[in-house]
Amino acid sequence: MWQRTFSVGNISVRVKSDQQHCSNDIQAITSLFPDSANRPSLLFSIRQNRIITLSVNNEELWRSDNPGEITAAFEVHFYSRIVQKLVPKLASIHAASIGIDNQACIFAGISDAGKSSMCTKAVLEGSHYLSDEFSLLNETGEIEPFPRPLQWGKEQHPAFTHEMMAQSGIKQASFQFPDTEGNTISSLLWLPEKIQHAPLPLRWVIFPRFDASVSTSELTTIRRGEALMELPQHLHQQQRADIMLQMLNQRIPKNVTFHRIRFSNAHEAWELLKDTLF
Amino acid sequence: MTESLNLSAPEQPIKRPTLVGEELEGMDEVVYVDTENGTNVSLNVLGATILELCDGDHTIDSITDLILETLPGDREQVKKDVHHMLIEFTAYGLFTQE
Numbered sequence: 001m002w003q004r005t006f007s008v009g010n011i012s013v014r015v016k017s018d019q020q021h022c023s024n025d026i027q028a029i030t031s032l033f034p035d036s037a038n039r040p041s042l043l044f045s046i047r048q049n050r051i052i053t054l055s056v057n058n059e060e061l062w063r064s065d066n067p068g069e070i071t072a073a074f075e076v077h078f079y080s081r082i083v084q085k086l087v088p089k090l091a092s093i094h095a096a097s098i099g100i101d102n103q104a105c106i107f108a109g110i111s112d113a114g115k116s117s118m119c120t121k122a123v124l125e126g127s128h129y130l131s132d133e134f135s136l137l138n139e140t141g142e143i144e145p146f147p148r149p150l151q152w153g154k155e156q157h158p159a160f161t162h163e164m165m166a167q168s169g170i171k172q173a174s175f176q177f178p179d180t181e182g183n184t185i186s187s188l189l190w191l192p193e194k195i196q197h198a199p200l201p202l203r204w205v206i207f208p209r210f211d212a213s214v215s216t217s218e219l220t221t222i223r224r225g226e227a228l229m230e231l232p233q234h235l236h237q238q239q240r241a242d243i244m245l246q247m248l249n250q251r252i253p254k255n256v257t258f259h260r261i262r263f264s265n266a267h268e269a270w271e272l273l274k275d276t277l278f
Numbered sequence: 279m280t281e282s283l284n285l286s287a288p289e290q291p292i293k294r295p296t297l298v299g300e301e302l303e304g305m306d307e308v309v310y311v312d313t314e315n316g317t318n319v320s321l322n323v324l325g326a327t328i329l330e331l332c333d334g335d336h337t338i339d340s341i342t343d344l345i346l347e348t349l350p351g352d353r354e355q356v357k358k359d360v361h362h363m364l365i366e367f368t369a370y371g372l373f374t375q376e
Contacts, residue, residue, distance in 0.1 A: 225305070242313050
């Protein structure tokens with residue numbers, strides 16, 4: 001039986017598994033979260049009998065004879081249950097976040113906007129890693145770490161080679177799971193070395209937009225009001241529009257600046273951000 | 279906000295009750311969000327003041343008079359500006375249809 005207790009934001013989570021394959025995968029998925037000695041508020045359990053079952057706090061979530069399917073189900077429920085627990089104390093923004101000079105920068109946007117590309121480039125350049133997907137904004141305007149591994153849905157990334165990643169000291173892991181048609185999907189995980197474990201004050205909000213037609217990266221500064229009108233759509237937990245707007249306006253510090261960057265080359269875009277903002 | 283002069287403003291406009299404003303302190307800006315449909319619009323403080331006066335009791339003349347109490351200026355010009363803004367608000371669907 002493998003088990004581990006760790007913290008995410010202000011909660012403690014324990015995972016127990018007696019299924020070897022699942023244990024290995026979940027160890028990788030959860031490896032960047034710091035250990036916790038607190039009593040867990042979420043207990044995920046994976047048990048192998050004739051069939052493998054996944055449960056949380058004794059509520060059965062999934063059953064299958066395929067360990068990969070259980071790991072995939074774990075991943076989905078793990079993130080959604082944690083976000084449910086963290087909200088409203090922490091607002092979870094669909095954004096990647098990094099730490100630069102003890103301040104946080106978030107890249108917010110829809111899928112494929114380029115959040116993870118900017119985050120990966122920042123990490124390769126030595127920034128501290130907070131999250132590639134869940135940026136947790138607390139009540140005092142800080143971003144709390146949610147260091148799940150950087151995740152690629154495909155074996156290759158157009159902007160980063162495996163050699164680049166390996167040379168920077170980022171460790172690699174992966175897990176396989178079946179899709180709805182039974183094909184095996186591989187999810188590649190990258191485990192950055194410089195993990196930020198303490199919250200950092202939010203300083204920059206950037207809306208990236210990958211655009212293959214752009215020859216040179218374009219960075220523009222936008223008004224706080226414009227950003228506040230856009231950010232609610234990137235919250236994981238949707239509420240009434242005015243409540244989200246008010247919450248974000250109260251929490252986001254007054255010295256935060258807001259920007260858009262359109263880019264086709266993540267390396268060049270990062271240089272522009274570094275020269276202009278950081 | 280853009281030009282939209284083909285519309286006319288209601289005589290005694292009423293702000294949609296589902297519009298909720300959030301003032302961005304120190305930035306001369308109020309962001310309004312419609313809790314019914316999620317649409318939003320950003321106004322400067324003067325624009326927000328005019329919108330808040332659209333309660334069904336005030337006319338363009340009474341709104342102009344109230345504005346002039348705090349921001350002295352040429353009455354005809356202020357009235358023209360208020361009228362223009364009410365047309366913009368109409369175009370953005372900030373008033374009830376009644």
